[in-house]
Amino acid sequence: MAHNLVRLLDALFASTLDTPPWTAFLEAMGRYMPCHHPTLVLRKPRPGDPGVVVSADAHTDAIVALQERVFRDSPFLELPPGKVCILSQMMSRTELARRFPVYHAYLHEYGDVIDLIGLDLAEPATGMIFRLRGSRLQGEACFGEAERRFLEALAPRLQTAFAIYARLAHQQYRLRVLDDTAEQLTVGCLVLNEDGRVLLKNAVADRWIEQQDGFALREGMLHCTDARSEWSMRTALARVVAVGDESRHTSQVFRASRGGGAQSWSVLCRPYGVRAGLGEKTTAAVLMLIRDANLRPEISAGVLIELFGLTRAEAVLATRLVQGESVKEASASLGISHYTARAQLAAIFDKTDTHRQPQLVSHILHTVHNLWP
Numbered sequence: 001m002a003h004n005l006v007r008l009l010d011a012l013f014a015s016t017l018d019t020p021p022w023t024a025f026l027e028a029m030g031r032y033m034p035c036h037h038p039t040l041v042l043r044k045p046r047p048g049d050p051g052v053v054v055s056a057d058a059h060t061d062a063i064v065a066l067q068e069r070v071f072r073d074s075p076f077l078e079l080p081p082g083k084v085c086i087l088s089q090m091m092s093r094t095e096l097a098r099r100f101p102v103y104h105a106y107l108h109e110y111g112d113v114i115d116l117i118g119l120d121l122a123e124p125a126t127g128m129i130f131r132l133r134g135s136r137l138q139g140e141a142c143f144g145e146a147e148r149r150f151l152e153a154l155a156p157r158l159q160t161a162f163a164i165y166a167r168l169a170h171q172q173y174r175l176r177v178l179d180d181t182a183e184q185l186t187v188g189c190l191v192l193n194e195d196g197r198v199l200l201k202n203a204v205a206d207r208w209i210e211q212q213d214g215f216a217l218r219e220g221m222l223h224c225t226d227a228r229s230e231w232s233m234r235t236a237l238a239r240v241v242a243v244g245d246e247s248r249h250t251s252q253v254f255r256a257s258r259g260g261g262a263q264s265w266s267v268l269c270r271p272y273g274v275r276a277g278l279g280e281k282t283t284a285a286v287l288m289l290i291r292d293a294n295l296r297p298e299i300s301a302g303v304l305i306e307l308f309g310l311t312r313a314e315a316v317l318a319t320r321l322v323q324g325e326s327v328k329e330a331s332a333s334l335g336i337s338h339y340t341a342r343a344q345l346a347a348i349f350d351k352t353d354t355h356r357q358p359q360l361v362s363h364i365l366h367t368v369h370n371l372w373p
Contacts, residue, residue, distance in 0.1 A: 004032035005153055012154075012161050021165060026056035033147055035134030037062070037111065042130065044078075045071040062110035073102035077131070079120040084151045087116040088142040111135065115142040119151050121159050123166040130162045188290035191272060193282045194241045196221050196234070205290060214258040214265050215290075222288075229256035236269045241284045243271060255293055266293040299368050307367060308351050314344050321345075322361050 011028035015021060026038040038056045045051035050067035071077055075096070079085045087096070093114070097104040107113040115136040122129050132151075136142060188205030190198055197220050201209070209215050209222075216223050224230040236252035251270040258264055272287040299322050301315035310318060313336075320330035331341035345357070354360040 005150065008032050008154065009157050012157060016161055016165050020054050022054050023056055026054065029132075029134065030056055033117075033134060033150060035117065035143075035147075036137055037113075037133075037135045039063075039133045040130060041077075041133070042128070044129070044131065047072075062106075065106060065110065070103055070106045073100050073106075075100050075103065076116050076118055076133070079118050079131070081120050081122045081129070082155065084117065084119050084148045084155070086143045086148065087118075088114070107135075112138040114138055114140070117143040117147055117151065119155060119158070121155065121162055123159075123163050125163070126166040126170045128162070128166045128169075130158070130166075132158070186291060188288075190222065190288045190290075192222060192237065192286045192288055194237075194284040194286075196223075196237055198222050199282065199285065208290070212259060214256050224256050225259065226257035229254075232256065233267070233269075236267070237286055240269045240271050240286050256290075264293045265290050299364065303368060304364065308348075310348060310351060314348050314351075317341060317344050318348055318360070318364065321357060322364055327357070 008025070008028050011025045012022075015024035018024060022040050026040060029038045030036065036057075040054045042052040042054060043049075045053075045067040050064075051071075053063050053067060055063055066074075075090070076085070076087055091099070093104075107116075113135045116133060117135075118131065118133045120129055120131050134143075186204065188208055189202040190205050191200040193199055198217060205215075209217055212225055214225055214229070216225055222233075224233050232254040233256065236254050239252050251268055253266065253268050256265040256267050268289045270287045270289075272285040274282055274285050299319055301312060301319055304310050304315040304318050305312065308315075316334065317330055320333065321327070325333065327341050327345060328338060331338050334341070349355055349360065352360060352363055354363050
């Protein structure tokens with residue numbers, strides 16, 4: 001039993017990074033327990049949601065049936081966390097058939113199953129619950145104390161392996177969300193080392209590089225397709241690496257010509273520090289953000305509050321002025337007196353170090369247009 005447990009642990013951690021994960025572990029579990037149809041439910045089925053079920057068997061029809069309808073009638077889907085449960089010890093076949101007829105018929109139809117063993121483990125940091133299941137078929141002995149002890153001995157290692165997987169999956173999901181957000185905002189993101197070698201990049205930057213739209217990769221190194229832009233990038237990288245301070249005030253901004261030459265990218269380089277996972281030889285990391293230089297960010301009250309320290313009322317008035325309204329028009333549309341609007345405008349002039357309305361509008365447009373987060 002101990003020898004089988006060691007082999008199962010080897011398969012458990014080795015299959016954590018497989019695609020799909022856990023298949024090799026489930027196959028080993030089927031051999032060393034032994035059991036049939038070893039299955040891991042990574043997300044339980046719900047109405048309209050098949051969940052995520054991984055099985056060592058190509059038992060597609062049974063899994064589809066479970067996901068689409070049988071899970072609603074299963075007494076073995078939700079088990080006490082951390083406790084090894086055996087169906088034959090929970091209820092007799094007669095009781096199962098009487099109380100859960102749909103599930104009983106399902107077990108008989110797909111493999112003539114006579115018993116199930118299961119273990120649910122929760123991963124608190126992500127909220128995931130891992131449901132491990134195995135079965136015995138007609139003509140075989142039901143699960144007993146030996147199999148219970150086997151799974152109980154395995155449980156702490158399962159908990160660790162599941163926690164690693166859950167946190168990796170959560171991080172990958174988070175990165176997917178950030179990539180999708182960057183895609184909508186049309187912001188390319190890369191992390192470079194001190195020599196300009198690309199360590200990480202998001203999907204937006206990857207697409208622009210593949211299209212050679214102002215940037216290209218040569219032997220893993222990022223280059224600008226325009227000579228002058230290449231010089232600007234190398235200069236910016238050198239300055240950022242020399243400073244090494246992760247403050248936004250050490251950022252470098254330059255423009256890089258796009259593939260057509262008529263348009264350009266606005267590029268920000270910022271020190272990002274060396275973190276675990278970037279490789280032993282990396283001594284400096286630079287975060288590079290790229291966006292269309294001709295794309296004007298939205299000018300909102302929140303942005304003006306953040307940039308200039310305006311009050312909410314002052315920021316709302318300033319946005320109306322930027323949109324082309326006069327002070328008189330803005331006061332009318334906002335439902336405030338002309339006197340109040342003039343007083344707010346005076347405060348806006350003071351906070352933005354401007355003196356006239358055209359100068360104020362030009363200053364706001366220029367500041368927001370060249371703003372990098």
